[in-house]
Amino acid sequence: MGFLDFLFGGGNKKKRSKETVQTRGEHMPDLKIPVDEKFTIQFKKNGGKFIYCDSLDEVHEAFGNILKENQWESLDFYCLNDALRERFSSFGTRFTEMLSKANILLTTCEHLVAQNGSILVTSNQIREIKLTELPDNIIVMATTSQLIESIGEGLKLIKKKYKGQIPTNITTLKHFQPTQENAKDFLTYGSSSKHLYLLLLEDL
Incomplete structure (x- = not known):
């Protein structure tokens, strides 16, 4: 199944096993499914x-919708990437050089890790910041060519x-808004959870 088919449905679908990533035990071998899925x-x-x-x-449209949905138009962004600053400057986005005053982080990443759904970042994106x-609040700009299977591959x-x-x-950025499935993780990692x-962007 292609990436767009997985997101939006459509096409003739083959019958699949009822066993999925969600229902399979965490210690069982990974199912052979595409990295994007x-x-x-x-x-x-x-x-x-x-x-x-x-x-x-579409990236610009989505960015504008995020700002409107969350009423972030007048908040301060922290961004270390000059290209991103320029790309979204048309929205009148306010950028601050002081991390302590920022409400939102706007950043790129190194890779997107399929194994655990995390976002791999380094000092190139966040310097030495914990x-x-x-x-x-974080907005990450990434491309489909950055999708990888595991953290080991990313390293x-x-x-x-x-x-x-x-x-x-x-x-890695991994813990976002709490859900029913990840509630236990948030008991441990809530201090670093992010609204992300x-x-x-498709580039393949």
Whole structure:
């Protein structure tokens, strides 16, 4: 099943086993499903909000809708990426250089990890900032080519990409809004939970 078919349905669907990622025990071997589908399932299970876009125009539209939906138009954004600042400047977005004053983090990422639905970031995106110090609200801009199977694969790709200058503070954003399924996780990790939107641009 393709990525768009999984999100929106349609087409002739083959009969599938009733066993899914959600119903399978956590210690059982992974089901052989596409990496994009697995990421979507795990990301939503973690409580993340996900918007698929097939063009930059759709990215802009989605960003504007997020601002309106949450009434974020007049709030301060923290962003370390100059390209993102420029891309969304047409919305009159206010950026602050002071993390303590920011209401929302706008960032890219290194990879999207299908294994656990997390977002792999490094000091390239958040410097040496601890997850608990980041704003509670986060918007991540990523592309479908950044989807990977596991954290181990992501670390290998980071090592290969940056060679002798491997970034520090390599970590994952995983715990988003609490859901019925991840409630137990939030008892432990609530201090670093985030209200997160993922703008996923098709680039393959």
